[in-house]
Amino acid sequence: MDDKMMLMIPGPTPVPEQVLLAMAKHPMGHRSGEFSQIVAEATENLKWLHQTQNDVLILTASGTGAMEAGIINFLSAGDRVLVGDNGKFGNRWAQVARAYGLAVQAITAEWGKPLDPEAFRTALEADTQKQIKAVIVTHSETSTGVLNDLKTINRHVKAHGEALIIVDAVTSLGACSVPVDEWGLDVVGSGSQKGYMIPPGLSFLSVSPKAWAAYETATLPKYYLDLGPYRKNAAKQTTPFTPPVNLFFALQAALTMMKAEGLEAIFARHDRHKRATRAAVKAMNLPLLGPDDVASPAITAVLPQQVEAEKIRSVMKKQFDIALAGGQEHLKGKIFRIGHLGFVCDRNILAATSSLEATLMQLGYDQFNPGAGVAAASAVLNS
């Protein structure tokens, strides 16, 4: 049936009708006074979302573009960087850093396990010459549903004193607290198609004064993603190049909705949905990929036994119009991932849970009592 597909993937996420309607207009001139007002309002609201007084810049790029900008604007060829790599995205930042000739020391953990903050501490304490220029960490590792302990890792970065902390907050910003000023996060990247409830196309980057100081001496080549012009233009409520103006209408509408809900309520909602989803999966006797205490608020990864992950995804999509994500790299075909990020309500969680039960029954999986998943999710949602 048309228009019935429910996206429960970690981006693009569902877009509220108010946001879709905000986009259904002729584009306006991006050098007009009206558009400048939208840029100014969106920028203020982005600072609210990032809990910061730092600059928050808006780029026309996907999240990867923002992260690439976050790496190349503050570093020079040969600089030493520590990169946390415990999944697809952490690995991507190591690749970007290597592509630009940075000297990457990867701190790895098995996919499904969190990064060990002690490994960062050891590497940073050993660097008495203060040669490590940046620590690059993915907060919510979307490929595995693991939330890395950014707060503790960042404490070790602060103790080092010299290195910048550069954060991929693409599936944590707008899902759990990322207090940029309180923690002193230097560079934080995110993307419109995740917690923002907007279609893909915009990304965001907050930049601290310490990062701007590093920008002054950084020599990696850059042009479209040179953040200097973005900063200069943002001060004049505009953008260096033609932005997707209709996505700015969407951004304005989405941030207005988020402000009306409130940060605490948004984080609490994601936490409830995470707990309800995990409780339901456990009640179906399906193993979760990562442990509860490091579970991402955005996505839950499930490692089914006795029934194929791809068959589950296929039935969920064909019969129930629910799109789930598959695994990436070596987890392809082994896991499926349930997104609960952005514009998600209790009904979505119950629809996914009950449909998953029906799917399992159809595939002949009998290791659970039908109804147990829905009951477990309901118990969390009702508490």
Ligand SMILES: *Cc1c(COP(=O)(O)O)cnc(C)c1O
């Ligand atoms: C989605 C995502 C990105 C950005 O991916 P794009 O396809 O470039 O938008 C980056 N990091 C994480 C953790 C993500 O989930």
